[in-house]
Amino acid sequence: MSKYEPLGRYLKGLKKNAVTLSFRQIEDILGFKLPPYAHTNTAWINSDIKKRPQAQQWIRAGWERGKLDLERKEVSFIRAQAQIPKASLAQAELDEQEQADEQQRNIEQDVDLTATEKKTLISARIGQGQFRLSASRVEARCRLTGISDLNFLIASHIKPWKDCNNQERLDGENGLMLAPHIDRLFDRGWISFSNNGDLHTAPGVEKIMTAWCIDSIKNVGQFSAEQCRYLEHHRNNVFKGRKP
Incomplete structure (x- = not known):
């Protein structure tokens, strides 16, 4: 079991198709602090790097990473198949x-x-x-x-x-x-x-x-x-x- 699995479960359980989470909220979901470089570098939360275990969790849950705002310490996720009819x-x-x-x-x-x-x-x-x-x-x-x-x-x-x-x-x-x-x-x-x-x-x-x-x-x-x-x-x- 990946230590990032709670994030995948959280996203999978959402009813809406888009969500913006602060780094603090992500830490609360995971139950541990994010690494220091996550607050200053896009690499940790970059879903293009599919080998990263955290990215695999939201990808498997059917979500994509949206906008990352390092200044506000928050990131948006969008359900991959979500489309307005x-x-x-x-x-x-x-x-x-x-x-x-x-x-x-x-x-x-x-x-x-x-x-x-x-x-x-x-x-x-x-x-x-x-x-x-x-x-x-x-x-x-x-x-x-x-x-x-x-x-x-x-x-x-x-x-x-x-x-x-x-x-x-x-x-x-x-x-x-x-x-x-x-x-x-x-x-x-x-x-x-x-x-x-x-x-x-x-x-x-x-x-x-x-x-x-x-x-x-x-x-x-x-x-x-x-x-x-x-x-x-x-x-x-x-x-x-x-x-x-």
Whole structure:
């Protein structure tokens, strides 16, 4: 019997598909202290090293290691076969689409708005017009890829268009200029950012980011005070991962 077997039993017995454990919690599960180097080096908890007995336990239990945060002394695990049913994903997107459609209808029927104002607000929904121009003045490039050619960037709302008031929908500080694949990750809540620019990832997205050659441990630079206000909404209401 491996001394790490309690960790495998713990993960196997979980009903949920993702969990974040502190090093202290892992020690409590195992009943002994982790080696000192586990707190400063990724090797101990690296599931790619399949010969390590601790990794074998979570692999046999049907789990994969997710994000490791040595600063916070915690690690995420994701059930290897866990997938949100495509039907559920599709329904979630349809629900959001309907919410945005309802907001657009409200704008179209608002007698206090001019035709030009209505067009400007509706164009902002797809990252075009005044919003795109304003966002590009605040953000000159995609923070994750470094691409600065606007032909290849999408103006993405930090606080989703459907959740915004009309002023926020056009506010350049509520925008990021993102490469299309980065926009998808951010818009669907697979990634987010802390105010100081640290990248946060939701469990399950690391493999995709690796395939796209995106560094999951990255700081993209400080955001402005106004951007931070919008990012707080994104972290609390859009981001799928553990709230930073």
